[in-house]
Amino acid sequence: MSEIFASPFFGIALSVLTFWIGTLIQKKLKSVLFNPLLIAILLTSAVLLIFDIPYESYNEGGSVINMFLTPATACLAVSIYTKIKILQEKWIPIVVGCTVGSLASMGSVWLLCRLFGLDEAMTVSLIPKSVTTPIAMGVCEANGGIVPVTVIAVIFTGILGSILAPFLIRVFRVADPVAAGLAIGTCSHAVGTSRALELGETEGAMSGLAIGVCGIITVLVSMLLL
């Protein structure tokens, strides 16, 4: 019985189906709270747990989908390349903002982990939580963290950022769209970027740029400090 779930087609079909359901729910309810990725993860996990299907069987197909993360991240270069003019003009504030933001993210995570008494593996897993998933996973893995904890923290942070973005812009009185976009990308990577795109073209472009810049800064800082 278990062999039928070990076909890679099962994992891929289940992932696509649950993600599609997530997209439908989001369209219906028009709320960022109902993130398709979050819904797909919850539904897929529920199916595996309820029908007692081993994760290894699901992952026959899951690993095929997972393989696409590397080329997808590489293609962020295309969005950076199309915004190269803004990067050339404002590279000093962009680099400073992303560096300060990334350091603030890693520093505040480290401090809070100490405060809550979390162990070393948890701390390392949470430190890269503000950058895009494949980079965060890479940083976590390289330093002996627990990759799934990183993934959950990254996804949750992204959803949180996309919900809070307009609110944060108002509270911190960020009038400049360049600063707003970069701040959204710095704190909540790709998921936040989707919300930034809704706020404006410049916000979206800058948020996308911040994903790449912060990713590189976080990798470099974690190599130096961890």
Next chain:
Amino acid sequence: MKIIKQFGIIFSLCWIAVVIEKLLPIAFPASVIGMLLLLFCLLTGVLKIDHIREKSDFLLANMAFFFVPAGVNVINYLDILKENWLPLLLICVITTVVTFAAAAYSIRLVMILQCRKKGVRHE
């Protein structure tokens, strides 16, 4: 054939990135190496956006979907989450707000400083 060719270009690039990752003495994710490599190729004109447009649009537009299996992996670690859900939740909320404020204010500060510098020069 066009799409297959684009697949070929991007996957070759990723493979080169994996090879570089293995050769590097330090831990640096292959995905970021691939991103830098592709940006370098675009800037130097080795690759044109047209060479990879459809494939890269496909990958960027569906980026969220590719994260599903990585997220599902968490069912293997439910006990960790059960033990730590409150600190995890608090850490995510607090640090997201702190990070946003730090990035936004530092960018604004640098821009103000730059404007002042320019203003001084004009006078």
